[in-house]
Amino acid sequence: MSSDKSPSATSKLDRILADTQRSREEGYRDKALKMYPHVCGRCAREFSGKRLSELTVHHRDHNHDNNPQDGSNWELLCLFCHDNEHSRYTDQQYFSEGSLSSPKIAQATHNPFADLAARLKKQ
Secondary structure (H helix, E strand, O other), rough: OOOOOOOOHHHHHHHHHHHHHHHHHHHHHHHHHHHHOOOOOOOEEEOOOOHHEEEEEEEEEOOOOOOOOOOOOOOEEEEEEEEHHHHHHHHHHHHHOOOOOOOOOOOOOOOOOOOHHHHHHHH
């Protein structure tokens, strides 16, 4: 079995894709940092200097490809609040009614004590 891509070509492609993603993210992050004060939108902590790297850009609609130039889909959040927001979003998706991934609880159809009274009378 032969592969069309050698391991070095695959790793080169992975590097190119990662660099492209990083440059795209840095582009909207830089714009968001210029537009908004360096304050977390949830906990209101202020960030400056070296700690500015702890401030992330959150996409309000959770679509990382939606990057309007006016920044209307962006919100600056600290690492902790950003993780919390994504956890809440994931939980909402999982546990929402009508969701395909929400757990279904089957109704019990077997009653183990159905004839218990009759059995006790026999004794």
